[in-house]
Amino acid sequence: MADEATPYDPRIVRAEKLTPGPIGLHTRFRSEARGLFGTVSMIVEVTGYDRPRSLESRTHLSGMDVEAALRFEPCGAGTRLTWSSRTRPRGLLRLVKPLLDLASRRQEHRIWTALKNAMERESGGSAP
Secondary structure, three states: OOOOOOOOOOOEEEEEEOOOOOOOOOOEEEEEEEEOOEEEEEEEEEEEEEOOOEEEEEEEEOOEEEEEEEEEEEEOOEEEEEEEEEEEEOHHHHHHHHHHHHHHHHHHHHHHHHHHHHHHHHHOOOOO
16 A cells, blocks of 8 residues: 555556655655546655554645545454545645545545455455
8 A cells, every 4th residue: 555556546657666765654656647637747755654554645746735644453354444635735726625625535435445346356255
């Protein structure tokens, strides 16, 4: 989950690690993702890393910054993932923040559902 270059998000078309060494606190990635109006470039920095319990990041895009946190907790034979994020649009995007928040929630739901389905296919079973 901490490696932006892994294919858990189907929108990511390219990602490269910018910092040397293993992934951890302050690791940075440059990523490109498919967006509504073409490809969007972003810089993602790991701002909190407590493997296997939590992962926090800050993503800088041209028109906004996004702070996100993932929490992982045991749940029966599986793991419960909890996601939270805060979008901070700049400029004119501030006027459409409610729409950005709605679109972000929908997109994140699709990403985590796709991840769950891929993990279930890989394990040959179903996750709770």
